[in-house]
Amino acid sequence: MKRDKYDIMAIILSAAIRGIKKTALVYRSNLNFKLMHKYTKILVEIGYLTFKKQHFFTTEKGKMYLEHYNVLINHVYASEQQNVESEITDF
Numbered sequence: 001m002k003r004d005k006y007d008i009m010a011i012i013l014s015a016a017i018r019g020i021k022k023t024a025l026v027y028r029s030n031l032n033f034k035l036m037h038k039y040t041k042i043l044v045e046i047g048y049l050t051f052k053k054q055h056f057f058t059t060e061k062g063k064m065y066l067e068h069y070n071v072l073i074n075h076v077y078a079s080e081q082q083n084v085e086s087e088i089t090d091f
Contacts, residue, residue, distance in 0.1 A: 005039075010069045012039055013048060013062045019055040 003011070008029065015028040026036050040056060043049035048062030058066070 006069065008035075008039055009043060009048070010066060012036070012043060012056075013058045013066050016049060016056040016058045017063070019057050021055055025056060 008031065011029045012025065015025055020028065022033075022036070022040075025040070026033055029036060031039070040049060040051070043062065044051060046061075048059055048065055050057050050059055
């Protein structure tokens, strides 16, 4: 499944909750260094991520993004499950 920019931002923010170094973030997010830099720069600029003492940390604003993202993903997943179940019963 292809990840969109919202998925990638959520992955980065989740990985940085307790603090994470750049190299570890590259591995954890499965991004190359160039893409990781692009996304972390954006997340820092909008206040979702901070960079202190060689570590990225998710801010409170970033944690709120994650909460909203997870609610949305859960709704989408539940809706997809209902569609699959109705297709099975219609079959």
